[in-house]
Every structure is written in structure tokens, then in C-alpha cells.
Amino acid sequence: MKQFDEIMQEDIRLINEALDRILTFRGETYDEVIEAMRYSVMNAGKRIRPVLTLEFCRMLGGKPEDALPFACGVEMIHCYSLIHDDLPCMDDDDLRRGKPSCHKQFGEATALLAGDALLTRAFEVMADSALSEKNPAAAVRAIKEMAYFAGADGMVGGQVIDLAIEGKAVSAELLTQMHCLKTSAIIKAACKMGAICAGAAQEDISLAEQYGENLGLAFQIVDDILDIIADEQELGKPIHSxxxxxxxxxxxxxxxxxxxxxxxxxxxxxxxxxxGKDRGAFLEHLITSLLERRK
Structure with a gap:
């Protein structure tokens, strides 16, 4: 097996090249929104979610080219959520990935529309995939999972709870529920879509979801820790927010x-x-590396 860093860089290269092709300028008067979309997506993200989609597909015997449009879809949806999360009506953050947030760079209206456009473009890309031609049932199931985990029963629901509990006493159960929705939901979608693209059995699809939930909660706790101890320049976003x-x-x-x-x-x-799974070593290393991350 190739070294972890080499596999990660290969996956990120595939994802970045595909995203670059997807988010092309149109030569139209509305290209400003495309620029805002590209600014937020092509801005040195870690690409953890799309890498999970590719690697679960590979681990379970699928072809990465079948999973790539779904990997791009989950990354675009993740980036849309960051644009909206940074808006003044939400977390009101001025910095993202070491650069001004989308609304600081382009204005609130364009940022809002860029997020909307990324969300809808993601589903267009997934629906127009090669897998949709080869195995439409699998493609529809993957798209359905993505829609569910991005919506009111997933990420959006978690954000609603997050806004509602500001300044209030919160139980451990409610805090965990919020992050199962706000953080883990999109990660679960990424893992499950990779398994579905591989044509995996239901047991393996369910295990992919469990992996994603645990990874998401670990990721969120580390994020909370970094908000206290990290350097703002290293983290690329405001600390103590x-x-x-x-x-x-x-x-x-x-x-x-x-x-x-x-x-x-x-x-x-x-x-x-x-x-112990074939190609599972990459996913083992990924989860342990995220525990030790500094940004």
C-alpha cells in the first residue's frame, strides 16, 4: 500500500482538478457569483469529506471515478455551509481558511447566492454522473442520502439548534445531538455515498455511517480544543469565537x-x-491524524 500522504495528495489532486472543471466561468454578466463560488471552494480546504467518499469507495471494491462526482458534491455542499455559517446572521466570522470570509470579500448578497448556487450545483453534478447512467438506483440512493444529511434532519437542523442554544445552559445529550447533526451528518453522507458508489452491501454501508458519526464527533471536539489553544494564523480562522x-x-x-x-x-x-479491512489502513491513519491535527 502507498504511504498515507501520497494517497491523500493523489485524492486531493483528483478532487481539485474536478472542482476546477465544474466551477468554470461562463463569460456572462453573472460571473461574479462564479468567482465567489470558486473563492470559497478552491481555497485550500482539507478535503476530508470528499477524500472519505473516494476512499470508502476504493476500500469496498469500487472505482474512484464513479465516486468522484459525489466527492465533489459533498465538498461543494460543505463549502456552501461554511459561506452561510460565516454570515453576520449566523456566526458572523470575518476569516475562513486564512482569508476574508466570502461575505467580506464579495458582500453579503453575493455570498448568500454563492452558497445557494453551490448547493444546487452539487446535486446537478451528482445527478449527471457516469454512475447515474450505469447504476441509476445507486446514484439516486447516494443523492438521497446527501439530501437527507444536508437538510433539516441533518446539518441544517444542527445549525438551528446551535443558534437556539447560544447563551443557554445545554445538556450533554443536546450538545451531542447538535454535533451529530451539524458536523457528523455531512461526514456520514460522504462515507455512505462512497460505499453506495462501490455497490457495497447494506452492512458495509451502515458501518460507513458509524465511522462517519464517530469521526465527526471526534473532529468537532478537536475543533473545540483548537478554538482555545490554536494560533489564529495557523488555524486560518478566528480563535475564541x-x-x-x-x-x-x-x-x-x-x-x-x-x-x-x-x-x-x-x-x-x-x-x-x-x-483489518483491505485498504482500511488509510482510513485508520486518517482518523488518528485528525485527532492530532493543529488546524
């Missing part, structure tokens, strides 16, 4: 040490799901 917005986090609720142990436990659960 949760505290300034009076938000309950895993750190404020459980303390740093217990939160770290929780992140480690979620990481172990995700690790166990893929341990």
Missing part, C-alpha cells in the same frame, strides 16, 4: 482533559470499524 458568541462546547461542558478523552474514544470506535 465560541467563547465570544457565548456558545456551549465540549470544552466548556466537560473541561479540556475529559473532552480530549472523549475525542480519543470516538477515534478508537471509528478506527475499530475499518481495522
Amino acid at each position: 465560541d467563547l465570544s458568541n457565548d456558545k456551549t462546547t465540549f470544552i466548556t461542558l466537560f473541561g479540556m482533559e475529559r473532552a480530549q478523552r472523549m475525542a480519543e474514544e470516538y477515534t478508537r470506535k471509528a478506527y475499530a470499524i475499518v481495522h
Whole structure:
């Protein structure tokens, strides 16, 4: 097996090249919104979600070219969510990935429309995939999963809870539910779509979802930790933003040490799901590397 970094870079190259082709300028008077879309998508993201789609497809015997449009779709939906999350009516953040947020660069109206356009373009790309021709039932199922996890029962629902609980006492159960929706939902969609694109059995699709949920919760706890201890320039976005917005986090609720142990436990659960599987070593390394990340 190739080294982890080499596989990661190959996947990111495939994803970036595909996104570049998808988000082309039209030579029209509305190209400003395309520019805003490209600004937010082609801005050095970690590409964790689309890589998960490709690697679950590969691990379960599928072809990465079948999963690539779905990988691009999940990344565009993730980027749309970041654009909207940064808006003044939401988290009101001025910095994203080390650069001005989309609304600071292009204005609130264009940023809002860029997010809308990324969301709809994502579903167009997934529906127009080669898999839709070869195996329309699998493509429709993957698209349905993406729509579900991006909607009111997934990421949007989590954001609603996040806004509603600002400045309020929050139980551990509600905080976990919020992040299962806001953070884990899109990661679960990424993993499940990769499994579906591979034509995997239902048991493996369910395991992919479990991996995604545990990874998402571990990722969120590490994000909460980094909001306290990271350097803003290294992190690429404002630090202490949760505290300034009076938000309950895993750190404020459980303390740093217990939160770290929780992140480690979620990481172990995700690790166990893929341990010993063909090509599972990449996904083992991915989850452990995210626990140790600094940005």
C-alpha cells in the first residue's frame, strides 16, 4: 500500500482538478457569483469529506471515478455551509481558511447566492454522473442520502439548534445531538455515498455511517480544543469565537482533559470499524491524524 500522504495528495489532486472543471466561468454578466463560488471552494480546504467518499469507495471494491462526482458534491455542499455559517446572521466570522470570509470579500448578497448556487450545483453534478447512467438506483440512493444529511434532519437542523442554544445552559445529550447533526451528518453522507458508489452491501454501508458519526464527533471536539489553544494564523480562522458568541462546547461542558478523552474514544470506535479491512489502513491513519491535527 502507498504511504498515507501520497494517497491523500493523489485524492486531493483528483478532487481539485474536478472542482476546477465544474466551477468554470461562463463569460456572462453573472460571473461574479462564479468567482465567489470558486473563492470559497478552491481555497485550500482539507478535503476530508470528499477524500472519505473516494476512499470508502476504493476500500469496498469500487472505482474512484464513479465516486468522484459525489466527492465533489459533498465538498461543494460543505463549502456552501461554511459561506452561510460565516454570515453576520449566523456566526458572523470575518476569516475562513486564512482569508476574508466570502461575505467580506464579495458582500453579503453575493455570498448568500454563492452558497445557494453551490448547493444546487452539487446535486446537478451528482445527478449527471457516469454512475447515474450505469447504476441509476445507486446514484439516486447516494443523492438521497446527501439530501437527507444536508437538510433539516441533518446539518441544517444542527445549525438551528446551535443558534437556539447560544447563551443557554445545554445538556450533554443536546450538545451531542447538535454535533451529530451539524458536523457528523455531512461526514456520514460522504462515507455512505462512497460505499453506495462501490455497490457495497447494506452492512458495509451502515458501518460507513458509524465511522462517519464517530469521526465527526471526534473532529468537532478537536475543533473545540483548537478554538482555545490554536494560533489564529495557523488555524486560518478566528480563535475564541465560541467563547465570544457565548456558545456551549465540549470544552466548556466537560473541561479540556475529559473532552480530549472523549475525542480519543470516538477515534478508537471509528478506527475499530475499518481495522483489518483491505485498504482500511488509510482510513485508520486518517482518523488518528485528525485527532492530532493543529488546524
